[in-house]
Amino acid sequence: KAGVTQTPRYLIKTRGQQVTLSCSPISGHRSVSWYQQTPGQGLQFLFEYFSETQRNKGNFPGRFSGRQFSNSRSEMNVSTLELGDSALYLCASSLGQAQPNYNEQFFGPGTRLTVL
Amino acid sequence: DQQVKQNSPSLSVQEGRISILNCDYTNSMFDYFLWYKKYPAEGPTFLISISSIKDKNEDGRFTVFLNKSAKHLSLHIVPSQPGDSAVYFCAATGDKLIFGTGTLLAVQP
Numbered sequence: 187k188a189g190v191t192q193t194p195r196y197l198i199k200t201r202g203q204q205v206t207l208s209c210s211p212i213s214g215h216r217s218v219s220w221y222q223q224t225p226g227q228g229l230q231f232l233f234e235y236f237s238e239t240q241r242n243k244g245n246f247p248g249r250f251s252g253r254q255f256s257n258s259r260s261e262m263n264v265s266t267l268e269l270g271d272s273a274l275y276l277c278a279s280s281l282g283q284a285q286p287n288y289n290e291q292f293f294g295p296g297t298r299l300t301v302l
Numbered sequence: 303d304q305q306v307k308q309n310s311p312s313l314s315v316q317e318g319r320i321s322i323l324n325c326d327y328t329n330s331m332f333d334y335f336l337w338y339k340k341y342p343a344e345g346p347t348f349l350i351s352i353s354s355i356k357d358k359n360e361d362g363r364f365t366v367f368l369n370k371s372a373k374h375l376s377l378h379i380v381p382s383q384p385g386d387s388a389v390y391f392c393a394a395t396g397d398k399l400i401f402g403t404g405t406l407l408a409v410q411p
Contacts, residue, residue: 190345219399226403227403228308228401228402228403228404229391229401229404231398231400231401242397242398276345278345290348291348291399292347292348293345293346295343295344295345296345
């Protein structure tokens with residue numbers, strides 16, 4: 187069974203631009219969560235989607251948005267990029283059901299975003 | 303406001319000895335705790351978890367201890383192996399998964 191895939195793996199953007207990251211979950215998984223990893227803050231939860239609906243949201247500004255498609259693939263968008271948005275963005279998938287099953291949550295390798 | 307804290311950014315131990323990674327949390331409503339391991343250029347992988355109704359969970363060389371009164375959990379790895387060298391994150395769940403900042407474990411051969 188293929189794992190969670192994220193594209194692109196690396197991305198360089200400049201301040202003010204916008205970016206879209208993609209995540210394809212494991213086949214059959216309906217929950218996709220997004221996290222931002224920075225050296226000082228560790229992993230911070232961005233949002234979680236289940237069956238095309240945002241089910242939970244972290245404490246990030248509205249510049250960070252996401253969506254999920256009917257095939258469970260998810261995209262994350264960041265508008266008006268700032269230097270501080272430079273980070274590793276990870277997505278994770280799980281079966282979902284009532285809430286994400288964190289024991290069975292599988293992470294992708296991440297997208298490394300650099301904002302210049 | 304960091305609700306889950308790993309105060310040691312790094313730890314170095316000798317192969318065969320015990321590794322003890324620590325984690326503190328502030329929110330008494332957390333009901334489930336997990337440890338993840340992360341190698342460079344890979345996403346975190348789930349390692350072991352513990353429910354708030356337990357104080358110990360063991361899986362092979364890995365044991366997690368939970369002290370609810372102290373709001374503290376620890377991960378013990380015995381014996382440590384060079385392949386255990388990675389960043390270890392503790393995490394806690396309430397309505398969402400909250401991660402600590404990670405501890406880099408280096409196991410010296």
